[in-house]
Amino acid sequence: MQRDLKAMSEAEYDLVIVGGGITGASVAWDASLRGLKVALLEKGDFAHGTTSGSSKLTHGGLRYLVNGELKLVRExxxxxxxxxxxxxxxxxxxxxxxxxxxxxxxxxxxxxxxxxxxxxxxxxxxxxxxxxxxxxxxxxxxxxxxxxxxxxxxxxxxxxxxxxxxxxxFAPERLCLSVLMGAVEYGAKAANYAEVTRFVTEASASGNTKRISGVDVTDRLTGETHMIKGRVVVNGGGPWADKMIGMAEEHKPSRRLMxxxxxxxxxxxxxxxxxxxxxxxxxxxxxxxxxxxxxxxxxxxxxxxxxxxxxxxxxxxxxxxxxxxxxxxxxxxxxxxxxxxxxxxxxxxxDDSEEGEEKDSYTASREAEVCDHSKLDGIEGLISALGGKWTTSRALAEEVVNMALAKLGREAKCETEATPVHGGEIGRLKSFIERAKRAHPDMSEEAIENLVMYYGSEYERVLEMAEGDNADANLKRRLGLNVPDIGAQVIHAVRNEMAQTLSDVIFRRTGLGTLGTPGTDVVKRVAELMARELDWDETRLANEMAETLKRFETVSPESQKAPQQVQGA
Known part of the structure; x- marks a missing residue:
């Protein structure tokens, strides 16, 4: 999975997806399997928001049954x-x-x-x-x-x-990445740290409405700007989705989120x-x-x-x-x-509350909504996926792609219900893990099991980073006494998984930071491996370490106040 915004700007896509959480990743996966040409843009890192901040459950929602939401529970x-x-x-x-x-x-x-x-x-x-x-x-x-x-x-x-x-x-952020990589296997293009700043519009065929034909995107790593063209744009911004609607409509969004x-x-x-x-x-x-x-x-x-x-x-x-x-x-x-x-x-x-009505997020429905903005606002070429929950993200994506196909005048059956995600072709998990352990007697059983849980059938590809004439023999070793992750995972994340920052690796490509700080020595070891791959100087390495370690600290309530200006997703 390689990042190339310039190349993306030189093509035209059937679907441009804004948002790289589980909603956007699932839409990309579904659409790619159905033969659509797909581009996905994420302003931060993939799965950095709600997707990784969940309770890590895939559940039916027993409480929703008590509330009488039978359809949602069954789904x-x-x-x-x-x-x-x-x-x-x-x-x-x-x-x-x-x-x-x-x-x-x-x-x-x-x-x-x-x-x-x-x-x-x-x-x-x-x-x-x-x-x-x-x-x-x-x-x-x-x-x-x-x-x-x-x-x-x-x-x-x-x-x-x-x-x-x-x-x-086991790791929701990792599962999201596996879904996205499944899309990339089928031809999708994706870029993280690519912030959509404007919808590109033109007059529709009727002349009475406007049509979205793409997006302007800022590369947050280089500062360069690009235009990505698409026949249909999908807003999968999660908690930012209503802000994206406001950007498209250039006024107060027609659909609101709480x-x-x-x-x-x-x-x-x-x-x-x-x-x-x-x-x-x-x-x-x-x-x-x-x-x-x-x-x-x-x-x-x-x-x-x-x-x-x-x-x-x-x-x-x-x-x-x-x-x-x-x-x-x-x-x-x-x-x-x-x-x-x-x-x-x-x-x-x-948010279906009336103006001035008190809002209650606890009793609010977790059902999703797919908005066709040509009917809602007279804006052609824009679909928004709003609300929903982790468990039903695949089904939400299926509904979105069905709508996109109708707009494109095409038909194709959804394949994601029966297609393994990237790394999912393993058969019986226990047997697969035992075979992996026997195949690598030189490594700790904990490290091998961790590799299988994170990468599934792709775990051998990670170990390839520790092989060959130029490989570092230490890459098969655990990065710390109390962590199962190995150095090869860091190299793999940079070369094959679009990891751009130290936080990407610590929190989302591995499980190093998901149980709390793994220790400064471990963070430094990861930073040094990334610096070697990405040619960081000492200043960049120190800044990356400081920024990552800061994420293990609490924040002040004042730091979370709403911004004065609307920002894109």
């Missing part, structure tokens, strides 16, 4: 199975425990009814070739069994619990192999999720009116969330010292 459950099938190295079953209290709405009878419907709606959940991916139906457990699993629960009124299954992503900020904290392993769905009296529900030998606790759901580019986690955010967690699980008694790492994301929710 989510179907897509959960699809992700298991097309990304077997990335999406895995995860058992959840829900405690029950009393005999009312939080009691065992009501929850059994809800979970029965949940299982019925996921009737196809076990249409999978890998038996390890199959999900059992829910079951009830006693009060004692529930306390054995979650000893920190409030005990007053506790009647027992239920165990049900959903799925978890942005909901969700923070997560990472702590030591406190949940074993089970995830917990916990209700707090002071802050709604939250999840306690096992992940890579640690525990993720999330998420908050708070209306965010600041700058989407500057969302972060403040000390106040952490303290407020700890109060919620300790209210729901008083036996934990978590303190700030228990927080190893933290991160934030923004949910882009469709």
């Amino acid at each position: 989510s459950l179907r897509e959960r199975r699809v992700w298991e099938q097309v990304a077997p190295h990335m999406v895995h079953p995860l058992p959840f425990v829900i405690p029950t209290y009393g005999w009312g709405m939080k009691g065992p009878v009501v929850l059994s009814i809800v979970l029965t419907f949940y299982d019925l709606l996921s009737y196809d959940r076990n249409w999978l070739s890998d038996t390890d991916k199959k999900l059992p139906g829910f079951r009830s457990i006693s009060r004692g069994e529930t306390l054995d699993l979650i000893p920190s629960l409030p005990r007053d009124g506790l009647t027992g619990g239920k165990i049900y299954y959903d799925c978890q992503m 942005r909901s900020k969700g923070i997560h904290i990472i702590t030591r392993d406190i949940s074993g192999k089970y995830a917990f769905a916990i209700q707090s009296d002071i802050g709604g529900h939250f999840f306690v999720i096992p992940w890579r030998g640690h525990t993720i606790i999330g998420t908050t759901d708070k209306l965010y009116e600041g700058d989407p580019d500057k969302v972060g986690v403040s000390e106040d955010d952490i303290e407020d969330f700890l109060r919620v967690v300790n209210n729901g699980l008083p036996g934990l008694e978590l303190t700030r010292d228990d927080v190893i790492h933290f991160y934030a994301g923004l949910r882009p929710l469709i």
Whole structure:
């Protein structure tokens, strides 16, 4: 995957996609498999925003069932199975425990009814070739069994619990990149750090409306500007999507988003192999999720009116969330010292509220909307994908591409439901991992398993970076005692995955920074490997290190205030 904005500007595309999160990547993947000529532009790094700031779940949305959103739940459950099938190295079953209290709405009878419907709606959940991916139906457990699993629960009124299954992503940012690389395999072109600053318009055939025929883009690495031509432009800007609509319409956008900020904290392993769905009296529900030998606790759901580019986690955010967690699980008694790492994301929710009406992001629907701006605003050649959730991004992309094909006067069947993502052709995961370990007895088993989980069937290509006459023998070694990642991953990220900055590698091409700081020595080692590849001088290396290490720090609330001018996505 190579970056070349100049070459992109010399071609004309069927589809120009603005936004390199999971929505844009999924549209690029789908469209490329259907034979369209595709260009994708992302103003930051791929998956740098909402896509990487999730709870790392691929789930049906049990809460949406309680809200009566049956269509959304069914779609989510179907897509959960699809992700298991097309990304077997990335999406895995995860058992959840829900405690029950009393005999009312939080009691065992009501929850059994809800979970029965949940299982019925996921009737196809076990249409999978890998038996390890199959999900059992829910079951009830006693009060004692529930306390054995979650000893920190409030005990007053506790009647027992239920165990049900959903799925978890090993690394959402990596899965997004795998989807995008699948698009590139089929001919798509992509560029990160390419900011769309203007829609290129011309008069439509009727003369009464305008038509978008491309975009102006600024290369944020060189400062150069380019025009990328496309017959249809797709706005997949996530939390920035309404700002893109405003840029196209040159006035207040016709479709608005409300942005909901969700923070997560990472702590030591406190949940074993089970995830917990916990209700707090002071802050709604939250999840306690096992992940890579640690525990993720999330998420908050708070209306965010600041700058989407500057969302972060403040000390106040952490303290407020700890109060919620300790209210729901008083036996934990978590303190700030228990927080190893933290991160934030923004949910882009469709805002249907009336002017002046109080907004509530918690109860707002997670359904997506595909907007044809020729019908909405009289702007030809623009489609916006708004809202939605990680799990249903593939289905949203299918709807977008169907609309784009109709505009282009073409027909082609969607192939993404049955096509593995880049690296997804592995068969049974456990067997694949065992074969990989036997094939590389000179490497640690942890390093090999980590490679398979990140790259799937492409892991050998990463190891090629450590082979050959000019390779560094140390590239097969782990970058630190407490991390499984190896030096070859850094070189691969630069040469083949468009990594441009140290943060790209630390946070999105590898898992080095996703559990908190791996240590200055590890960050420096990665920076030195990148400097050798990208010809950084000492000043650039030091600046990259400083910027990356800063990302492990909390931010001030004032730094997240909304900008005065509208910015593109």
